[in-house]
C-alpha cells in the first residue's frame with residue numbers, strides 16, 4: 277500500500293483533480309456545442325437546462341419529402357456514448373424506414389453505433405433517410421414494396437400522406453404545417 | 456481483533472497464516488524493491504527499518520488496518536470475498552443491489568435455497584463471517600451511487616466484480632475524482648474483474664496514474680445488436696423474435712410504461728409474445744430463459760472462469776496491500792475459447808479520456824472578470840488558444856456556442872461576472888472543437 281502512496285507522490289505534478297461533471301454530460305456538451313447543422317435541421321430543448329432530452333426537426337429541401345417538417349425525439353442516457361441516443365419519429369409518417377410507432381431503421385442508431393460517432397452523425401444520418409429512402413431495410417413493408425414496384429405511386433402516396441391523408445386503413449399525420 | 460505486532464485480542468491461532476507468512480517473511484527474486492528493508496528511501500515505512508520490523512508492520516497493516524471494498528456479491532463477488540477473507544484481509548465491505556435468485560445458486564456458493572429473495576450483500580457477509588473467524592464483513596444492500604465521496608474515502612482498495620458497464624464507469628469516475636494530489640491516501644487502487652463464458656479479464660487501475668476504465672471503453676466486446684428491420688421483417692433466430700417483442704411490441708402495446716426485466720410478469724408477456732412470433736415464422740428455440748437472457752443481456756457465467764479471474768484480482772489486492780511483489784501492470788486477459796491463452800499488457804492512458812485525460816488548470820482570475828472576458832482570455836492565451844469555447848459548471852451551463860437556442864439562453868451570462876456563477880475553487884468545464892475532449896479550469900479568485 278505504501279508503495280502505491282509513494283508512487284502518487286512521485287507523480288504529484290501530473291495528478292489533477294477532476295470536476296464532478298459526468299463523462300456523459302461533458303460529451304453531450306461537446307457534441308451539441310459543436311453541431312454543424314444545415315438550415316434544414318433545427319434542435320429544440322423543452323428545458324434548456326436539460327441537454328439529454330430534446331427534439332430535432334428536419335425540413336428536407338429536396339427529394340420526395342420536400343416541404344414536410346419531421347420532428348424526432350432524442351433521449352440520451354448516462355451511458356452515452358457507450359450506448360447510442362434513443363431516437364423516435366414523433367409524427368406518424370409514410371416512409372419505408374420508419375414504422376408507424378416512430379421506430380427508425382438507421383444502422384448507426386443500433387447495430388453500427390460506436391462511441392466515436394456523435395450526435396451530428398446521427399442527425400445527418402436521419403436527414404439522409406428523407407433524401408434517399410432505402411427499400412432494402414424496410415420497417416414499413418408496404419411503403420418499401422410500393423417504392424420498388426411503382427415509384428410514381430409511392431411518390432404520390434408520400435405527397436398524400438404528408439398532408440395528413442389516409443392510405444389503406446392508416447391515417448398519417450399532417451407534416452406540412454409549422455416547421 | 457489483531458495479530459502480530461500489538462498483542463491485542465485476537466481471533467487468530469498459531470499457524471493460521473503459516474503459508475501466507477512464508478511469502479511475507481522472505482523476499483523472493485521477484486519481490487518488489489520496496490519490500491526489502493531500507494532498500495529504497497522513498498518507501499516511508501521501510502526506510503531505515505530493519506526488515507523484521509517492516510514485515511511485522513506489513514502484516515499489521517493487512518490484518519488490522521486495511522479496509523477493502525468489494526463491489527458486487529454475485530458470481531465474481533462470492534469468490535472475491537472468500538479469497539480476501541482467507542488471505543488475511545479482516546475489514547471487508549461489500550455492496551450489491553441485487554437479491555438472490557434461484558438461478559444464482561449453481562455458482563454463487565455463499566447462497567443456499569433458503570436465501571432466495573434476500574440481499575446478496577447481507578447473506579454473503581453473514582456467510583463469510585461465520586465461516587472465517589475474526590473477519591468483519593460489512594454489507595450494504597443498495598446501489599454504489601447511494602454512497603458519497605466520504606464513504607469511498609475510507610477504503611484502501613476497491614475490487615469490482617460487476618457485470619454492468621454503467622456501474623463500472625461510475626465507480627471509475629468517482630475514484631479518479633477522489634484523487635487529491637495533496638493527500639496520497641486519496642489514491643484508491645481499483646481492481647476490476649470481468650468474465651464472459653471462457654473469457655475474462657483482470658486489471659489494476661491506479662486512478663490518474665494508469666489508464667482507467669473509461670480509457671478502454673472501446674475495447675469492450677459489443678453485445679450483439681440486430682438491425683431493427685431484420686427484427687421487424689425477416690426474423691430468422693429466436694433472439695430476433697424476443698427482440699421484436701421487447702423493442703417493438705412492448706412500446707406499441709404499453710406506450711411509455713417501462714419494461715422491468717426483473718418482473719416475472721413482464722418476462723412472461725415477452726416470452727408469450729415472442730413465442731407467437733416464432734411460430735408464425737417457423738422459428739424454434741424461444742424459451743423462457745432465453746427470453747430473460749436476451750432482454751437482461753445476461754452474459755454466460757461459468758463458475759470456474761469466475762474463480763480464475765477472482766483469484767487474479769485478489770492476488771493483486773494482496774500484493775498491493777503488502778508490496779510483497781510487483782502488481783499487475785495493468786491488464787490481464789484470459790481467453791479460454793480456443794485452447795487457453797492469456798496475455799498481459801500495459802493498456803495505455805488516453806489523453807482524450809473524458810475521465811482521466813484532458814487537462815486541468817488552476818486558473819487565477821479577478822472577481823470582476825466577466826464571462827465574455829474569460830472567453831476572450833481563453834481564445835487569446837498563447838498556451839491554450841481555444842477556438843469558440845463552450846463553458847459549463849457541474850450543475851449549470853455558462854455559455855454555449857451552439858445550438859442557437861442554447862446560445863441564446865446562455866447569452867445573458869456573457870455580461871455576468873464569473874464570480875456570480877462559480878464559487879471559489881469551483882470547476883468550469885470547457886469544450887471546443889480544438890480540444891481533444893475537454894479542459895477543466897479550477898477557478899481561483901485573486
Ligand SMILES: [Zn+2]
Nearest residue numbers: 667670808811
Ligand atoms: Zn481514463
